[in-house]
Amino acid sequence: GQNIDQPTEMTATEGAIVQINCTYQTSGFNGLFWYQQHAGEAPTFLSYNVLDGLEEKGRFSSFLSRSKGYSYLLLKELQMKDSASYLCAVLDSNYQLIWGAGTKLIIKP
Amino acid sequence: IAGITQAPTSQILAAGRRMTLRCTQDMRHNAMYWYRQDLGLGLRLIHYSNTAGTTGKGEVPDGYSVSRANTDDFPLTLASAVPSQTSVYFCASSEELAGVQFFGPGTRLTVL
Numbered sequence: 001g002q003n004i005d006q007p008t009e010m011t012a013t014e015g016a017i018v019q020i021n022c023t024y025q026t027s028g029f030n031g032l033f034w035y036q037q038h039a040g041e042a043p044t045f046l047s048y049n050v051l052d053g054l055e056e057k058g059r060f061s062s063f064l065s066r067s068k069g070y071s072y073l074l075l076k077e078l079q080m081k082d083s084a085s086y087l088c089a090v091l092d093s094n095y096q097l098i099w100g101a102g103t104k105l106i107i108k109p
Numbered sequence: 110i111a112g113i114t115q116a117p118t119s120q121i122l123a124a125g126r127r128m129t130l131r132c133t134q135d136m137r138h139n140a141m142y143w144y145r146q147d148l149g150l151g152l153r154l155i156h157y158s159n160t161a162g163t164t165g166k167g168e169v170p171d172g173y174s175v176s177r178a179n180t181d182d183f184p185l186t187l188a189s190a191v192p193s194q195t196s197v198y199f200c201a202s203s204e205e206l207a208g209v210q211f212f213g214p215g216t217r218l219t220v221l
Binding site: 004013029041042043044045048053064087089095096097098099100101102 | 214
């Protein structure tokens with residue numbers, strides 16, 4: 001079956017750096033997405049990786065290793081507004097997104 | 110309208126009733142999707158549409174139907190609601206099937 005694993009919850013301090021990991025086992029791979037979802041709101045797109053390596057976008061970076069079935073989202077200079085759930089999703093061989101359950105990130109002052 | 114809208118925002122429904130959730134996008138995206146989101150689970154795809162006039166089944170299609178008469182609208186119908194369909198429903202769209210998906214604000218549905 002298809003599976004996306006990410007930690008359920010993480011806690012970090014304002015101003016610090018946090019890394020959210022995602023491992024996947026899917027039927028085919030056509031890219032990996034990270035979305036942010038604030039409580040009670042819709043998911044919003046953060047990043048996309050299709051080749052191995054690091055993609056940097058401001059305070060957020062995303063890394064992919066296809067051979068290891070592994071990705072991480074790195075958030076730098078954490079702000080209180082970064083408190084949200086972070087969703088990892090893989091585009092499978094049918095071009096359908098398979099979603100992880102999300103990692104709830106709690107930022108403490 | 111800017112982006113994707115969904116209606117209603119929330120609804121309480123008696124089991125056995127028929128219900129249609131509405132979704133409209135103004136971005137002229139070809140692909141549209143319906144997901145449900147339940148606590149502790151990832152988003153699960155119910156139905157999708159590659160382009161106007163075509164639809165396909167996702168991971169959890171049973172009990173739901175969709176239509177895509179035009180580019181902008183993608184309604185989701187529950188023919189006879191059951192309590193297990195209590196969930197938050199998100200509509201999304203993308204330029205093409207493999208593209209970045211943009212989500213509507215969601216509909217919170219409770220079936221009693």
